[in-house]
Amino acid sequence: MSDLMKGKRGLVMGVANDRSIAWGIAKALSEQGAELAFSYQGDAFGKRVEPLAASVGSDFLLDVDVTDDASLDAAFGQIEARWGKLDFVVHAIAFSDKNELTGRFVDTSRENFKNSLTISCYSLVDVARRARPLMTEGGTILTLTYGGSNRVTPFYNVMGVAKAALESAVKYLANDLGPEGIRVNAISPGPMKTLAGAAIGGARKTYRHTEANAPLRANATLESIGGTAVWLCSDWGACTTGETVMVDGGYHVLGMPQSENL
Numbered sequence: 001m002s003d004l005m006k007g008k009r010g011l012v013m014g015v016a017n018d019r020s021i022a023w024g025i026a027k028a029l030s031e032q033g034a035e036l037a038f039s040y041q042g043d044a045f046g047k048r049v050e051p052l053a054a055s056v057g058s059d060f061l062l063d064v065d066v067t068d069d070a071s072l073d074a075a076f077g078q079i080e081a082r083w084g085k086l087d088f089v090v091h092a093i094a095f096s097d098k099n100e101l102t103g104r105f106v107d108t109s110r111e112n113f114k115n116s117l118t119i120s121c122y123s124l125v126d127v128a129r130r131a132r133p134l135m136t137e138g139g140t141i142l143t144l145t146y147g148g149s150n151r152v153t154p155f156y157n158v159m160g161v162a163k164a165a166l167e168s169a170v171k172y173l174a175n176d177l178g179p180e181g182i183r184v185n186a187i188s189p190g191p192m193k194t195l196a197g198a199a200i201g202g203a204r205k206t207y208r209h210t211e212a213n214a215p216l217r218a219n220a221t222l223e224s225i226g227g228t229a230v231w232l233c234s235d236w237g238a239c240t241t242g243e244t245v246m247v248d249g250g251y252h253v254l255g256m257p258q259s260e261n262l
């Protein structure tokens with residue numbers, strides 16, 4: 001263990017299991033000395049998160065559904081009561097009806113559009129507004145996005161639009177909160193084998209395609225995303241805000257697939 005995050009306390013939102021990106025980030029932050037609280041969505045996830053949290057020395061668990069204002073208020077109230085302040089929040093939350101993560105974007109329903117944007121983008125704004133008053137010594141807010149925000153990825157559909165909105169929200173929040181010493185950034189990993197990732201049509205093909213074509217010929221790992229999160233959440237990232245950092249083996253620089261794959 002090193003101590004880049006020593007003395008810092010943060011909330012990690014979005015651990016569903018040990019393959020979750022939020023879990024990779026939590027482990028890395030904990031290894032650097034951070035003290036963590038975890039939010040989970042409902043009892044079923046809570047049972048999975050409890051032993052994971054315990055393995056990094058945390059018993060601070062909060063049941064939060066980001067569509068429920070009362071659960072968000074209660075969670076931030078508990079953080080204020082127990083810690084009095086907050087140094088960072090990791091927001092690793094997204095949702096769309098699986099039936100609309102296949103087929104054509106043009107068929108997106110209004111209901112799922114609203115729901116996807118509310119959960120996957122507006123929740124960051126909701127969280128930032130509640131975290132801000134607790135970040136009395138400045139702080140960091142980190143979210144997770146994907147390159148399907150600005151380049152069409154088959155079947156990513158409404159989630160691509162939600163991620164474009166999220167990346168824009170990162171910039172607006174960074175500007176609003178910058179004068180208070182609060183930084184807001186996003187990490188954009190390539191495809192990962194997680195619950196949310198598996199809901200996207202053709203997920204395995206996307207995973208294999210990225211691995212076969214990225215300059216590094218590799219997909220992101222929980223460790224590589226965790227390391228980037230430590231940089232952004234620690235004082236080493238002190239002058240970086242409003243940024244989307246790519247952790248995708250370099251896939252985003254390509255104009256076309258590698259010659260061996262044409």
Ligand code: NAD
Pocket residue numbers: 013014015016017019020021022040041045064065066067091092093094095119144145146188189190191192193194195196197198
């Ligand atoms: P995951 O399934 O492990 O995590 C998604 C989390 O979102 C779950 O913990 C779930 O409980 C939570 N969530 C969904 N709706 C919620 C709600 N209403 N209230 C509270 N929590 C809710 O999957 P993951 O891949 O680790 O996803 C984390 C983030 O990373 C997401 O923003 C996702 O879009 C992003 N991301 C994923 C990939 C990938 O390929 N898996 C790539 C880039 C970015």
